[in-house]
Amino acid sequence: MTNALHPIFAADAKAAAKAIPIWFVHKSNAASLTRQLDAAGRAFLDASGFEPSPGRCALVPAKDGKLAAVLFGIEQPDARTKNLFLPGTLANLLPDGAYRFANAPHDARLAALAIALGGYNFTRYRKTKARAIKLIAPDGVDAKELSAIIDGVTLARDLVNTPANDLGPAELETAARKVARAHGAKLRVTAGRALEKQFPLIHIVGMGSPRAPRLIDFTWGKPSHPKVTLVGKGVCFDTGGLDIKPSSAMLNMKKDLGGAATALALAHMIMARKLPVRLRVLVPAVENSISGISFRPRDVFTSRKGITVEIGNTDAEGRLILADALSLADEEKPDLMIDFATLTGAARVALGPDIPPFFTDDDRLAASLMIAATAESDPLWRLPLWRPYEAMLDTKVADINNAGAGGFAGSITAALFLAKFVEQAKAWVHFDIFAWTPASKPGRPEGGECQAARAIYALLCERYEQ
Incomplete structure (x- = not known):
């Protein structure tokens, strides 16, 4: 893990009393809060011109020159919109030390989480000065649970940020083994001739690379518990194949394993919480490379499910x-099946980098996801599985084409393609994630990002801990 901020931790009353207070201020409470500072502190605020507007920060010195308090501006309680991750800005503003919340922000749990996640740095190749910032868990906040979420998000960010020369299918398998081993999950891998026979589409995508493709599969929990299956796209690098991407589009393709990273992060959260589910995680791990044996446009292959697929584009x-x-996962009729994939540029055109779309036919599940996404400040938006667009996937030589014709509704047609391979799951939802933050935001540094996992984790806790 490379989170520069110490995980949120619990402390006794003595440690809390010594920690530096962070006051969350807005126009309504600014006067009453500043009166609690001594005369020197109030004079410092006046001289510095501090205003309690969202995102403004003041480090108030004590008489001995040490830090006495931190004031951080947030929105008014009655503001129409609030950025619950705004306190994450503090991760890069606070000097080393131990801190506590002196009053409540809009959401103490998310504020603490945002500060911790904002302290992330990817240090594998470029060392930075170690930070020594600690935050005492606010009252009523489970420090152990927050630490597990932080560890999961950090894992996903690390995997997405690691360049492809150091993270291919074999290394992704190693990462999955580490997660499975930490929680006593049972893992198996299908590769070589067995993969070619049992999972022909995974085989053909990866056969052009010298780094062998594989299907990673692990299970955890009691077989009698509800079956929850996570499937994560693990393309460790995507050249686009023979339909090669332009250099600008290929630049960030180390992040094309973002779906796998998200699935592993969510799996860690679920297992650390010991949710009463029977969890299964499937990660098809490949590199879409170019060689004399790469699959070609207009090739036709038979999938595991028996559906024949014409290749309209090797970049799909x-x-x-x-x-x-998904075909394998569907065979055991899971109660809930979720897949994550950095699948289409069309999703980014529609919703931008911050809001992943999701697709499901289950209206109740969709409504619950939207509630959880808002509550967890982990934004999502539902797009339709619009069946009339299935005609865009028609082909005269096979059952289905892997790329929609006409260039319209790319994210929807991709979801409709996947839906062809899901029949028996009681509920299924597909997430078309970006897995990347192009410019730093509070709690979300530039680079690899774990999207949708926290919202789904909250939904699963609500659903299965009743």
């Missing part, structure tokens, strides 16, 4: 490997 490889993995 993610849905191919997911198709075989």
